[in-house]
Amino acid sequence: MLNIQLLLKISLKMWLVLIFGIVNYPLQIRAEDKKNTCAAHEKWTVFQRRKYGNVSFDRGWHDYVNGFGDCDGDFWLGLEALHELTKGDDMSLEINMMSRGKKNHLWAKYRTFRISPGSDFYILHVSGYSGPDARDVLRYNNNWQFSTKDADHDGWRTVNCASYFGGGWWYGRGCGATSHLNGNFNKIGVKGIRWNGYLCCSEMKLYKRAAGDI
Template sequence: MSLKMWLVLLLGFVNYPLEIRAEDKKNTCAAHEKLTVFQRRKYGNVDFFRSWDDYVNGFGNRDGDFWLGLEELHQATKGDDMSLEISMMSKDEKEHFWAKYSNFSIGHGSENYTLHVSGYYGNATYNALVYHNNRQFSTKDEDHDDRSSDNCASRLEGGWWYGNCSTSNLNGNFNKTDEKGIWWRGGVPDQDLRSRHLLGYSEMKFYKHKRYAAQQKWTVFQRRKYGNVSFYRSWDDYANEFGDRDGDFWLGLEALHLLTNGDDMSLEINMVSKGEKDHLWAKYRYFRIGPGSDNYRLYVSGFSGNVRDGLLYSSNRQFSTKDADHDGRSWVDCASRYEGGWWCDFSDRSNLNGNFNKTGAKGIWWVHRDVVLCCSEMKVYERD
């Protein structure tokens, strides 16, 4: 354990549930093992509108467009230790998408190679495999979908885990641009049902979970849950500390600076939407807070999460409060405008320290008020 983390522990800042022995960490915290590609669409020279036997056994060229085979997929993923990664590129090559699932397995042939996925995160607009979870595989000559009127595999010219019919079609017709093509659903969940990202490239691969002996040691420095602590505070309050560490609180900018002034810390943000419908998270591999002489400037990079990046333009910004305006705007004080203290940027992408009891601009939200929140928790931990 570093001197820094011992110091923080002694000061009482760390939630420290379990000590990990050095030998345990060495054995269990290695990076994930080799990726196995099982599907690729890139050149368009392999027909994917195939029979059941072809999909069971595999087809194509592993150096080009190919399908590994459902039976081999089942054998490789039948344990409880595999994850899925999907890389995609739009037909016009302007957008790159990715989706990951922390848990991935393919069922036995006796259940028609049912898909099991969970734990989605990625930059794709929509979790398009959630609809296909627990669906059996279908082809033009083996119909296991939910439609009684027709065969989804024939209708969409592919083989897939269709339901009634699909929110993705990565094994569709490479040369078509309608529903028979290669696509991943776009749009907003429960809206834009026919919105699709038309793709010119996809690659699906699985790998063993990245394993940890225990949760990393982290320091919670912000929590909004109960609404009984005002976050519309002065500069001195934000520089030092306020609230109750067992409830809603802010650790203090000076403590954050001391904790992160090296180059070895990461940030995790957990959020819950109003109505507690959605549980969201964002991580930044690199996280640091500058000194008070620079108004506790924020530095973050290396984003991942199941939401869009709400700190995209806050990085390299100074902290502002209602009585200390460092947002760089001459015409407005964003801390007063949004009733909180934050690293304000010109695009206003997040406001986790806003007014707990308000909605709209003054409330607690993430990315242009797209996600209105009831709860948030920010924590820092040593990077692997």
């Protein structure tokens, strides 16, 4: 069940059609004008923000599936919503980040971005990286299931990566430790927010590719 209260707070425009208890889309949850790399007419859906440190991301499976936080602060939209938004296989991903000390702005873009259904534990599918300086570290998390501290689906047999690092993520073999944007906001190091280095802030957003961008 989606966290409808959170979605309603975040939405600029939303149509929900309830048929036999099933929520049908389209959703347009939080649209922003493009930044850096896309034409001005394209619209973004922000699904993760770490900027203020006002929301704990060290949460269990239920919260990560349904979403949590505040659209005016830090939040996670929810894995089920992400699956619904990306199942058409026509979405791209951009991640905007800032290094610790707020010295460097970084961004990474993936031409294709899709999340598998809950029956497959929301596997991450990304490809087509571009970016001037952030590096393609999400490749180590690609094709891995989502894990939380109470739902261990990672690639390390003897360690629960989400419990060790704090925060749900697509942990890969060896915990895929080069990226973890849901880490502890107040910690510096491997248990903090990471993308090939230590970050203070991040924002993950998706947009629908143009019809000709195959």
